[in-house]
Amino acid sequence: MSDIDQKPKVGVGVMVFKDGKVLLGKRNDDAEKASSELHGEGTWTMPGGKLDFGETLKEAACREAIEETGIKLNKLELISVTDEILTDKHFVTVGFLCEDFDGDPRVMEPEEITEWRWFDLNDLPEKVFPPSAKIINNFLEKKIYRS
Secondary structure (H helix, E strand, O other): OOOOOOOOEEEEEEEEEEOOEEEEEEEOOOHHHHOOOOOOOOOEEOOEEEOOOOOOHHHHHHHHHHHHHOOEEEEEEEEEEEEEEOOOOEEEEEEEEEEEEEOOOOOOOOOOEEEEEEEEOOOOOOOEOHHHHHHHHHHHHOOOEEO
């Protein structure tokens, strides 16, 4: 595929936040099952995924949260826009903050995410999926855009 044929893709990530803690899911260590074009196997990630054609950013965030965690997002706030540019991929990731949601997180796609856990922002796991780490850093630094 030539460079002209390649196009950036859009992803969303949701920083589900409760009692000073962020919800992160452990991606499967097996790259085939982790289902990430950005090679996120074995990392911790927030709920999120790719924008579908005809879907708004908020709709994508809500759909991904339900599909991955079973929780219903009620109110979203835009907190981050980042670039992930690799030699063979380019994603623009839009990050949202959600403090108003219904339900408790459950593993809905066990082949992809093996567990969901709440982490204190001062005690995050060592390997956080890069787009999720950028959203968290933007939130902490009160920045919207990070390349």
